[in-house]
Amino acid sequence: MDSHVTAAIQSTGRVAFKGLRPPPPPHMALQDQVAVVTGAVQGIGRAMAEILLRNGAKVALLDVNEAAGKSLKEVLDKQHGPERTLFLSCDVESEEQIRAAFQRTAGALGAVDIVCNNAGVLNEAEWEKTISVNLVAVVRVTYIALEHMNKMSGGRGGVIINTASMAGLFPLLSCPVYTATKYGVVGFTRAMAANSTALGFGIRFNALCPGFVQTDILDNIYERLGQFSQLSAETQVFVDKGVLKTSEVAEGLLELLTNDTKNGEALQVMCSSQKYMKFPVFT
Ligand SMILES: NC(=O)c1ccc[n+]([C@@H]2O[C@H](COP(=O)([O-])OP(=O)(O)OC[C@H]3O[C@@H](n4cnc5c(N)ncnc54)[C@H](O)[C@@H]3O)[C@@H](O)[C@H]2O)c1
Numbered sequence: 001m002d003s004h005v006t007a008a009i010q011s012t013g014r015v016a017f018k019g020l021r022p023p024p025p026p027h028m029a030l031q032d033q034v035a036v037v038t039g040a041v042q043g044i045g046r047a048m049a050e051i052l053l054r055n056g057a058k059v060a061l062l063d064v065n066e067a068a069g070k071s072l073k074e075v076l077d078k079q080h081g082p083e084r085t086l087f088l089s090c091d092v093e094s095e096e097q098i099r100a101a102f103q104r105t106a107g108a109l110g111a112v113d114i115v116c117n118n119a120g121v122l123n124e125a126e127w128e129k130t131i132s133v134n135l136v137a138v139v140r141v142t143y144i145a146l147e148h149m150n151k152m153s154g155g156r157g158g159v160i161i162n163t164a165s166m167a168g169l170f171p172l173l174s175c176p177v178y179t180a181t182k183y184g185v186v187g188f189t190r191a192m193a194a195n196s197t198a199l200g201f202g203i204r205f206n207a208l209c210p211g212f213v214q215t216d217i218l219d220n221i222y223e224r225l226g227q228f229s230q231l232s233a234e235t236q237v238f239v240d241k242g243v244l245k246t247s248e249v250a251e252g253l254l255e256l257l258t259n260d261t262k263n264g265e266a267l268q269v270m271c272s273s274q275k276y277m278k279f280p281v282f283t
């Protein structure tokens with residue numbers, strides 16, 4: 001049986017039908033935790049911010065899209081109260097803006113416990129930009145986050161979740177550079193997780209690997225595939241097999257945040273299931 005249905009029966013004592021079921025109880029582990037989410041104002045990042053807030057966390061919403069950021073903040077203020085979120089205009093390609101955003105978050109919401117490196121783009125024509133946002137910026141944000149969170153330098157530890165993709169585990173042939181960035185994110189996440197264990201950072205690092213998700217990234221894909229646009233029909237065949245809702249990806253985030261046995265993992269989120277990637281063991 002669907003675990004949410006089981007949980008609904010346990011909490012209400014009656015059968016809950018799909019679509020009518022009450023929301024699952026909040027994870028107390030996230031209560032008053034302070035989260036930084038990049039690329040937070042729409043798509044997967046917005047769903048991440050929403051699930052964090054529903055589970056009692058405070059969230060700094062970092063994004064380059066100021067107009068969408070301000071209107072999202074208004075919506076979230078009505079639902080959760082103005083003191084639970086902060087919108088910060090921040091380009092993850094700028095070290096200065098990231099530093100300022102972490103300082104402002106710590107000042108307004110408290111010490112950072114959770115970082116979701118989620119901002120990303122897909123543009124094979126502007127491939128250097130794709131590498132810069134999807135991979136270089138993940139390293140940049142993570143190293144600044146370490147200055148705040150690392151237990152070895154006075155921080156209190158926490159969790160860093162990097163949004164990779166199924167394209168970080170299996171190549172997507174119409175998007176070789178996007179694929180390379182997501183393989184890079186998975187590799188960086190696993191190496192940092194091992195570092196954290198070896199050096200005592202007190203931080204868990206995990207990668208979230210969704211399949212296709214209904215967001216703006218799937219719009220006008222033809223133009224953004226550049227010299228590989230002839231393969232867009234082939235990619236569309238995969239897309240037509242099933243597209244996830246952003247809320248389903250956010251459930252994967254919740255699993256990685258609250259399952260404290262997981263470090264250095266890549267969680268595949270697909271339409272039919274969620275499963276951890278089995279990596280070969282190096283001996
Ligand atoms: N949609 C999918 O099918 C899918 C699947 C797997 C993984 N992903 C990944 O999920 C993440 C979120 O993508 P999405 O699908 O929600 O796309 P989206 O375009 O809806 O959202 C991306 C967000 O990132 C922000 N952003 C872009 N560049 C930025 C920058 N330099 N600094 C700060 N913010 C920036 C955008 O303004 C936007 O709000 C990306 O890393 C993407 O690669 C998406």
Ligand SMILES: CCCCC[C@H](O)/C=C/C=C\C=C\C=C\[C@@H](O)[C@@H](O)CCCC(=O)O
Pocket residue numbers: 122164165166167172174175210211212213217218221235270271
């Ligand atoms: C051009 C569209 C951009 C989408 C961006 C997104 O990040 C890319 C996702 C890429 C791949 C998705 C693949 C999904 C595959 C699964 O449905 C399944 O076929 C793979 C099963 C693998 C396994 O379980 O062994």
